[in-house]
């Protein structure tokens with residue numbers, strides 16, 4: 635299959651040997667031009683090239699027997715050929731592509747006649763390996779349209795099964811009928827293919843209930859074997875011992891020094907208080923509380939008048955100095971008596 639614009643389309647045209655009609659559509663005008671050139675080069679006379687939005691195509695074209703939707707994608711499968719995909723694409727690209735792919739697949743299904751004698755099939759393909767653009771898109775179609783997945787291993791015998799569960803996501807079990815192709819396994823671009831058979835032309839009003847038989851296992855639970863569950867793993871002790879065993883003497887010294895520094899710092903910040911300091915503080919705290927006590931104005935006045943001026947406390951001198959002071963006082967008294975006489 636060629637990777638040139640319209641490569642798959644022109645290949646199908648060749649397979650049809652100029653019988654029937656093949657509608658080939660692309661939103662990009664330049665791609666349509668290249669496609670027309672290829673159609674002419676291969677001498678195909680049964681191809682109608684349209685340059686329309688695939689989402690609106692079902693209203694413009696007659697009911698078809700088969701549709702190949704080679705959907706626009708992030709191209710995560712062609713990183714080997716175009717490494718810029720790794721930096722060009724972000725999470726938002728995967729989300730927006732997934733949304734567009736769901737819409738295009740729904741429109742493609744709506745274009746197909748379920749009662750077609752020669753088909754009623756839709757083939758969905760991407761050159762991406764992301765679950766969001768592949769299994770999630772097909773799973774959405776299974777819920778919103780009357781379609782079922784069919785096997786195509788009789789014509790393509792290689793590839794690995796599509797995923798029915800990925801991390802916390804669960805898909806319809808029939809998704810194992812889809813195929814994934816990996817560059818490192820199949821020596822080609824990363825690719826995904828699903829073949830759907832339309833079972834009714836009716837479009838369900840509401841999304842179908844997910845009747846997929848899913849186990850309620852969490853991702854990773856498959857590793858919870860009985861042997862694993864019965865074994866006792868003491869993470870605390872095991873890890874703790876290993877960590878302490880690894881400590882070098884230098885490290886131990888550093889830790890001890892750090893402990894001391896911490897303790898000193900704590901003491902400086904919060905020095906231990908003595909008993910006297912405590913009582914002084916308590917008294918200081920208690921005093922303003924006493925002052926705050928309110929008294930009637932009259933009582934306050936009488937109390938003020940009763941209060942006697944405080945005498946300044948006597949100076950207490952040491953005994954030798956006190957004796958001297960008494961002597962000098964006596965001397966002065968004697969002098970005064972003599973002067974009177």
Ligand SMILES: C[S@@+](CC[C@H](N)C(=O)[O-])C[C@H]1O[C@@H](n2cnc3c(N)ncnc32)[C@H](O)[C@@H]1O
Pocket residue numbers: 636637638639640641642643659660661662665686687688689704705706707
């Ligand atoms: C994977 S390529 C198809 C390649 C083509 N089948 C081939 O073999 O060369 C996807 C194409 O979808 C076209 N596309 C993107 N959005 C579209 C839309 N809304 N409707 C129709 N075509 C669209 C892109 O322009 C792009 O050429």
